[in-house]
Amino acid sequence: MQSKGETMKIYADNAATTKPTKKVIETLMHYTEQVFGNPSSLYTTGQIAKDALEDARERIAKHIGCMPNELYFTSGGSESDNQAIMSAAQNGLKNGKNKIISSTFEHHAVLHVLENLGKQGFEIVLLPVYEDGIVRVEDLENAIDDKTALVTIMTANNEIGTIQPIKQLGEVCKRHNVVFHTDAVQAVGHLPINVKEQNIDMLSLSAHKFHGPKGIGALYVKKGISLQSLIGGGAQERRKRAGTENVPGIMAMAAALDEALENLDNKMAYVANLRDSLQKELSKIPYSKVNGNLDNRLPGILNICFEGVEGEAMLLYTDDAGISVSSGSACTSGDLDPSHVLLAIGLPHEIAHGSMRISLCDKNTMEEIEYIAQNVPKVIERLRIMSPIWKDLQEGKKEHVI
DSSP, X not given: OOOTTOOXXXXXXXXXXXXXXXXXXXXXXXXXXXXXXXXXXXXXXXXXXXHHHHHHHHHHHHHHTOOGGGEEEESSHHHHHHHHHHHHHHHHHHTTOOEEEEETTOOHHHHHHHHHHHHTTOEEEEEOOXXXXXXXXXXXXXXXXXTEEEEEOOSBXXXXXXXXXXXXXXXXXXXXXXXXXXXXXXXXXXXXXXXXXXXXXXXXXXXXGGTOOTTOEEEEEOTTOOOOOSSOSSOHHHHTSOSOOOHHHHHHHHHHHHHHHTTHHHHHHHHHHHHHHHHHHHTTSTTEEEOSOSSSBOTTEEEEEETTOOHHHHHHHHHHTTEEOBSSOGGGTTOOSOOXXXXXXXXXXXXXXXXXXXXXXXXXXXXXXXHHHHHHHHHHHHHHHHOHHHHHHHTTSSOOXX
């Protein structure tokens, strides 16, 4: 237990990355020290590594409901997204299809690829996500046509946590014979996933989002879909991803996913209870607003805005209090512009600037939640005292938006 007044150290930015578990670290070390062979080598040392690699492929494939030969190992979510989208785009072009449908609040690993494809002549359609952060199936129905090569919609948003109707979106794509890709980086390990049942043709995942190591991920590609190689140089991954396989990382990723999905329902309920308890307390702060759909979101993500404060200062003060949180995607934390996700759900710039994303996991405790609930209001109060914008709001020179 903490002494009264003592500063705790709390990590509450698990949507950015997670701490590897003891088992994951042990697995990583074992396959670094003991199983160091090149899986492409024909002698025994290499074949032991090859056997381990294929064991991991089978385990991960089983967890997401696909066949082992439909799973390709990559360096992580961004590479998987890039390869999936670029492959589907080129396949579509060969069949006279040059339209790609996505949403306005995808991760930049998707949006930047789409931006580049748009410059190459592809028609890019970004569906709205509305105030609740949910893509509407009827919007996809209205947008999809015989020129559509790909639909790519994330499973769960990385900033506000909203879960998309993936199965229904996939059904629309299936009816129209259109490839459906989902960036499930934020969802795998935290939600039940079955690519066959959810009508998913391609899926991206990344180990460091579920307590695995960084720099390793995977891409599921339904049998029959042609996959374009982004990296040339060797015959690894059935000639679709050249380079000696990262066996320690792959084995650690499999171990992490095994652990993450064990008793998943209980973990989801536990983390959701932590989130809801914290939300109840932070919502008592005047002129605050929880973002996104409150009923259909990841168990661990709470995104809340506070009027009259600036996000960067808010994060620095919470860090001084020993609390690690974020104001949006870690991939753009150096960007002073408001989160594109919060703008996509209709928040004005001045409110989006004051956002805090708290992302929890089953390693967090109720004691930590109580500490966050005690200290964040103090941070907001301190910043508002110093804020000329808050002063104008209090004096009626500006109108409150929240």
